[in-house]
Amino acid sequence: MARLPHAMDENLHFLCAEVEGQLTSLEGYFTRPDTAMARQLLLRAGYSHNLQSRVLRASQQALSRGKPAAARQLVLRNAALVARNLDLISRMARRSLLHAEEVRHTPLLRPEAYPKPIKRVRQAVTGINAAIDAHDSSGAVKIGQVKGDLDALYEHLFAVYTQDMRKSKQTEDLSNALLAANEIRRMGDALQGISEAILSVSIGQPVQFERYFALKGILSDQTMDEADLTLKPLAETRSGSGISGLRGKTAAGDEINAVFKDGEIAKVKEERQGVKKWDSVYPGLAPKILSYEKRGQSAALLIEYLPGHTFQHVLLNESDALLAEARTALTRTLRDVWRRTRTEEPADMASMQQLARRMPDVYRVHPEFRRGETRLGKLSLPAFDALIAQAGARETALPAPFSVHIHGDFNLDNVIYDPADRKIHFIDLHRSRFMDYVQDVSVFMVSNYRLQIQDAQLRNRVAVVAGDVHAMAAKFARAQGDKTFEYRLALGLARSFATSTRFVFDKAHARRMFLRARYLLELALACPHGKEARLRLPIKDLFGD
Secondary structure (H helix, E strand, O other): OOOOOHHHHHHHHHHHHHHHHHHHHHHHHHHOOOHHHHHHHHOOHHHHHHHHHHHHHHHHHHHHOOOOOHHHHHHHHHHHHHHHHHHHHHHHHHHHHHHHHOOOOHHHHOHHHOHHHHHHHHHHHHOHHHHHHHOOHHHHHHHHHHHHHHHHHHHHHHHHHHHHHHHOOOHHHHHHHHHHHHHHHHHHHHHHHHHHHHHHHHHOOOOOHHHHHHHHHHHHHOOEOHHHOEEEEEEEOOOOOEEEEEEEEEOOOOEEEEEEEEEEHHHHHHHHHHHHHHHHHOOOOOOOEEEEEEEOOEEEEEEEOOOOEEHHHHHHHOOHHHHHHHHHHHHHHHHHHHHHHOEOOOEOOOHHHHHHHHHHHHHHHOHHHOOOOEEEOOEEEOOHHHHHHHHHHHHOOOOEOOEEEEOOOOOHHHEEEEOOOOEEEEOOOOOOEEEOOHHHHHHHHHHHHOOOOOOHHHHHHHHHHHHHHHHHHHHHHHHHOOOOHHHHHHHHHHHHHHHHHHHOOOHHHHHHHHHHHHHHHHHHHHOOOOOHHHOOOOHHHHHOO
């Protein structure tokens, strides 16, 4: 395990001692409010800041020397985070004191409520150096748990002060008392930040406080020893979930190679249900769930590790031969899934409703896309939002004639290809359901185009993959008697092109996608009512640059 440079270690010890001393003074003030003691604490304002600056400077110098190993970078960065949070605690102590000093009627402050929780903060600060030196997870957890005590104090005092405000005219005093209590409460957030920094070093990757407990629960279910654990970050989803590769051994010596995924309980629960559903409708396509743990508003899954590469990796990095294998496996698998899961229930994709809901997010990233009706001579160009509304009215009359079980978030990086078995697997399944298969087709095709790559050969591969999936889906539609497939795909592609721009900050690339969305909406609206089955999309032009 990487160690701290001497300068960082020394100044971090001094910083802990300085903050502990300031907290002792703050505790003493609330025990016996005294202006002289308050002044003594306020005069030490620069000490903690200077020590924090020295720790940060030493961290930056160490990080700039050569290329430090990942473990050493983690230690250096998290030690700097500890220093920042310690300085924050010092600042909060001073701000709490300043607000308390503004309370002219001391009994309204309820000063007797403060010494005990401040003592808890001080004791937590005292344990920081030992937890860092020993990479002590249990010690780090104890530091973070102080937040709960401080939150409880604040809730109690909030109720007391607000009740006093209803029956007292000393509103200014009570407002300052509430602000003083809030600064003490915020110390809990800083302590939890310190706890997370120490836990991150212990585990070997950044970890949130609640996530650590989810991981511990998962390990307990698998009887795994934390000392034999390797955790490697794999991805962060846009919904905030963390995904990590986990390797270790059980108490019996069996090796476990799995994926640890955690996040908001609703999302993780949906993922669990999605995996179970796939296991029932098409066994072997989704990974197996090894363990599930929920805690408060978060939850975690331990999922079977699937060998192979994401389709995105194959597209961008592997040979033409391997890409051809993957394309064949993907189209064969999709066709088989759709046939085996088909039900006669019509499906309304409602792509225009989806698009309308997401346009505010698009406009926040690309405000230049928000334009009203434009006139060029006698030619009128409707606003994009008006096109969405018109297309939505057309779409409601054209549901898919049947439903299939879809992935629901069918991006390139949610498809795994295993070249050893030549099999496709699906991951990230929290949106899986029975729906129009055009939903998956349009999302997958645009996730290819969305890739921000300029290389002409790679862009050609992108166009080929998108064309393959379209050709397979169109053939499937003809075989199933789905006459409006191409029309619904135009609307699905328009939705995916437009909504994907909120993840693309390259203005030129985002504009190309947005113009394609507008073209597709205009093309669909220009199609005469009752003639939707005749619409054909220029796929090569849409996906070629």
